[in-house]
Amino acid sequence: MRPNLLHALPKAVVAGVKKAFHPKTLLIWLACSIVAAYSGPFGTYDSDSVTELLLTWAVLLGVCIVAAYVVNEVCVVILPKATASLRNIVFVFLCAPTIGALLQFMLVNVFGKSNLDKPGFGLLTLYATLSLGFIFLVRFVFFPSLDAKTDVIAQTESALQPASLPPHSRLAKRLNIPQAARIIHITAKGHFVQVKTCSETYQTRMRFLDAVDELDGTLGLTVHRSHWVHRDAIRGWVPNAKKPYVLLxxxxxxxxxxxKLDKVEQFGIPKLTDVA
Structure with missing residues (x-):
């Protein structure tokens, strides 16, 4: 396995877990758990305790949701230049058996189910495949532009040459930021500015405009009177949200x-939709 891939995979796992616990995802998680508890699929309605049913489905669905987000992020890492369609196929191929195996483990080792009162691994994997296929069908029918936008973003990012810092910007020297570290975001905090790299956060007392000036031509843009971002740190922007934002x-x-909307538009940043 390539060293850079070994470095990227743990980050992909962390990113997937963060997305799984996004507030919007948590609401969907809760709603699905309630529906499953009261509808009782696979004969689970026979249980006497609604609380027990709700807890069981919350755990099982939570495992599935986290696994799906993590596998999706891993697919992005291992197939950075693939089309959305190819990536979706690989995602289903990897995600369905992963979910099947996790459900098998949870049912046997956590909930104490035997092979007689639960679906087998093959059937669980089939259920996962059908569920994922249904989700992609709904996505294709009702949101056909999402995959197309994903392809455009991937093509745009692959065409861009990574921007690098000057030999060492004045701001980096002021804060003793290593030369190899990239400043990705600057935020005004009253009389202070907060400077973030990929791994560290620094703070110093100075004006926001002076901090931006001391970047010495680093490729980026001021998207708000209190925010500057590095171009290569931007995944895209959401102009149609209630409050437009760039996603790093x-x-x-x-x-x-x-x-700053026109400025961001002219900078050629890919547009995204406001989804969880």
Whole structure:
């Protein structure tokens, strides 16, 4: 396995878990758990305790949701230049048996089910495959532009040459930031500015405009009177949200002020839809 891939996979797992616990995803998780508890699929309605049913389905569905997000992020890492359609196929191929195996383990080792009162691994994997297929069918019918936008973003990002810092910007020297570290985000905090790299956060007392000036031409843009972002740290932006924002690679959502909308548009940043 390539060293850079070994480095990227743990980050993909963390990103997948974060997405699984996004507030919107948690609401869907809760709603599905309630529906499953009261509808009782696979004969589970025979249980006497609604609380027990709700807890059981919350755990099982939670495992499935987390696994799906993690596998999806891993697919993005191992297939960075693939089309959305190919990536979806690989995702289902990897995700269905993963979910089947996890459900098998949970049912036997956590909930104490025997092979007589639960579906087998093959049937669980089939259920997972059919469920994922249904989700992609709904996505294709009702949101056909999502995959197309994903392809455009991937093509745009692959065409861009990674921007690098100057030999060492004045701001980096001021904060003793290593030369190899990239400043990805600057935020105004009253009389202070907060400077973030990929792994560290620094703070110093100075004006926001002076901090941006001391970047010495680093490729980026001021998207708000209190926010500057590095171009290579931006995944895309959401202009049609109630409050427009740019989405960074670390999942941070940075607000875009109305006066900066045209500037962001002209910078050629891919547009995203406001989804969890």
């Amino acid at each position: 690679e670390n999942e941070s959502e940075i607000p875009v002020s109305k006066t």
